[in-house]
Amino acid sequence: MFDKLAKVAGIFSEALRDAALFLRFNSYSPFVDKSKRAFYKIIIEAHTIEKGLSLPDPKLLFGKDKIRFVMAALSRYDLQHSPVPAHMSLGALDAYVNFHARAGKSDPLLDEIAGYLKTWEAKLPKPWKGGTRDCSFDGQPPGNLQHLLASRSSIRALRPTPLDPEQILQAIALAQLAPSQCNRQSSRVHAYQDPARIQELLALQGGSRGFADSVGNLFVVSSEICAWGGPGQRNQAYVDGSLFAMCLMLACRSMGWGTCPLNLAIDHKTESAIRRAGGIPAGERLIMMIAFGEPLAPETRVAFSPRRPAAEIATLHA
Template sequence: MSVRNLVGRMIPGDLKYYMYSLNYYWEDIRRYKKYSNGYLSPNKEKILLGKIIVTYHIIEKGLTMPDMRPGFGKDALHTLIGLCHTYIGKQCNQQDDHFTHAVKLLNEYVRVHKALQFSLDPLLLEKIKALSERTKVMDTCSQLGCDNDEYFRHADSPFRDFAFSRHSIRNFINKPVDRELILKAVEIAQKSPSSCNRQPNRVYILENRENIQWLLESQKGNRGFGQMIDKVIVLTAEVGVFNGFTERNEAFLNSGMYAMSLLYGLHYYRIGAVSLAYVRVSREDDKKLRALCGIPDSEVVSMLIGCGHVPGKLSIASSPRYKVDKIVKVVS
């Protein structure tokens, strides 16, 4: 027997498992640490742009809130202006659609407040004007406004129209969503593909007001509209059906695909819905949610979906997308 085999036999199975898996997890950690925005390279173009998008999205969402609070988002506005100047200073691409959208959104913020005859802080106005002049982006970008019928007018349309008509909804009326409708939407989501048809996805529907309120407070990404959400859907995936380190991300991948189908299912049944990230829920609250819903330790919680009925008139964040040629590379 070779020395290698001998040593291999002497190492307990569990330890071997951890040693092999470390390679894979280490590669995940390495890549994430090197390229994601929380760590070492705060000034790289992609990272700056990511921060610009996240920050302008706060303003964009604020502008669509049913009870928009004039003068909202002061910190986010100053942060966004600062990020834009850093972006320009680093010679990043000022033609990027998201960069120009950020400046247009700042201009839109000013326009909306002018229309409301609300006096904004002169320093803020000055800074927005200076940024517009520096970038030569003087126009605005309005958010989408529509009524309920218009929003769902493509619910039965061919898929292209249907898909383009779905948006995240952050404005709901005080009317309970029929549980049966959600279950019908889940039936559609059940048709999602899954790795080897292992169907790891599980769905928990929170109906109790107090539980919903508690979870949304913990979630944190629903300020200004969470109180209007009627039901919260918790999406999880069972890790137990996966095998080996190479499948370590499959639970989240399958759950993401499932979530999209469910969002389409809800849209089809004319239920407004918004995805809610599960990334800021503390470990303690994760435990609490698991106990509350009976979510076993073997499942990962991937995200939440808040849903409710859509009001007669509503405003929707425009959330522009990159053009296809920006993100596709054909390798022929």
């Protein structure tokens, strides 16, 4: 009995500590290094530009405020911290100008961006790793793991055609090869093909604006909470669930399909609404949604989303 009470008390105290840790280190915290915060903020905003350009039919002059923000924030940014946000922003701005030139559109904002880019050419020589690039679904499916990893990108130009449920199960079976703690396999996956239900779920998620109509196949990945007990395990549903979700995206890619992970960074109210709309049991923690389907074309434009050099994120300890 005492043991059980201690576990219950532990869950509350760990939740408080989670909150304290989050408050101390979250992206708004004044206690976090300014350059680190700027790094993430610029990347997040620059991604909205590259993502907009990767849509099947980008709106002319979209995201004016974001663009002004990125230019101002990048001008204040310390390049010594990491050049990646600059590559990503300049590449996205360059692609934005080129996209409008191809569309025959002129606007003072485009001249302003072009002038801004000129000022950067000396500071950070081209080619800038940003904007969009082509992702090929032509030919053979990826033959080895390195190729498979390199050939996955978030695809936001999908065909809404429902895929064969048997093949979807095959992809799920491949994803089940993901490791899980003690092999407990708490991950669950809910697959949807009913257009009305998918639109209801996507509206609650909110991150697929601009391509929601092209989604005809949707996964919600979840994890059974009852697989985890005690304060030390409070976040494990997310760890196992995310490993499963990653394998599921790679499995889909191996079947020749495109995927786009969709965040479920949501509060309890929205999580309950998604559970209700998706017929998902209350005891499952939602990990993420994944839009999937055949790519709209064999050559699909995707957001560049450059990666940091490995040495920037690695610490090789002696």
